[in-house]
Amino acid sequence: MIIDRLYEEVEKKGNVCLGLDSHLDYIPNKLKEEYQDVDKIMFEFNRRIIDNTLDIVAVYKLQIAYYEAYGIKGLMAYKRTLEYIKSQGLFSIGDIKRGDISSTAQMYGKAHFEGDFEADFITLNPYMGFDTITPYLKYLDRGDKGLFVLLRTSNPGAKDIQYLKVGQPQSNYLYYHIGDRLKKLGESYLGSCGYSLIGAVVGGTHTAEGEEIRNRYKNIYFLIPGYGHQGGRGKDVAIYLNKGNGGIVNSSRGIITAYKNYENGDENFERYARLAVLDMREDILNG
Secondary structure (H helix, E strand, O other), rough: HHHHHHHHHHHHHHHHHEOOOOOOOOHHHHHHHHHOOOOHHHHHHHHHHHOOOOOOEEEEEEEEEHHOOHHHHHHHHHHHHHHHHHHHHOOEEEEEEOOHHHHHHHHHHHHHHOOOOOOOOOEOOOOOOOHHHHHHHHHHOOOOOOEEEEEEEOOOOOOHOOOOOOOOOOOHHHHHHHHHHHHHHHHHHHHOOOOOOOOEEEEEOOOOOHHHHHHHHOOOEEEOEEEEOOEEEEEHHHHEEEOOOOOEEOOOHHOOOOHHHHHOHHHHHHHHHHHHHHHHHHHOOOO
16 A cells, blocks of 8 residues: 555655745746746756655655646646656655545546546545545545545644534534544555555644644644744654654755755755755654
């Protein structure tokens, strides 16, 4: 099962999930001058970073908005990057955060688990109801696809909805209700590593509940955003891990724009991306 393979990848390479949020403003001018078309610029930027980090990064995450913003050519870069990741025997997450009614979800599944935008894992938003997740389960039955479902996110506005008290009596945060349902649903998709193909997105910036969330959902693998630019550090995200595994920690701008901190950064952006990954791995390990 793909969750077992991801678990083993983390054991070998560490917890870093590298976010390829490749906004044109993040790409060195020299590269933009060398390649004229948006799709070629974005893909080449991604490819060089992948090539220089593939031995120390567990999985690559593409936030689709950064590609949709550039139209057809942006989506071509998204497609080519996912294909390149697969060709190198690496893992990908399509960060699409979809959440819609059954018939629509079926088409999203076809697009992102079968079609031109095929990824190994995708992110989903369950807050429209759990029937929005059901259409994706047929892909999990094969064992080669996985989900990361929004549980408690890293943005400040998470408290507007996810922290509402629900139940009788109103004693549990809404995100615990979501998590409990995901835990039960995921019991049918457990890998030999003890984790389910149905993972959860758990922001690493709110640490007060971190230990309880980790203990409550022992069989759920976490995708942990919030490291770096959103304020999370190694000691914050380490709370959500289990003996150094049990989750992947995403960083995007902190890695792909690290070159901007150096005088010769434009010419060596991939080298500085690698150094940023190594620093992040060390920070998490010491957390």
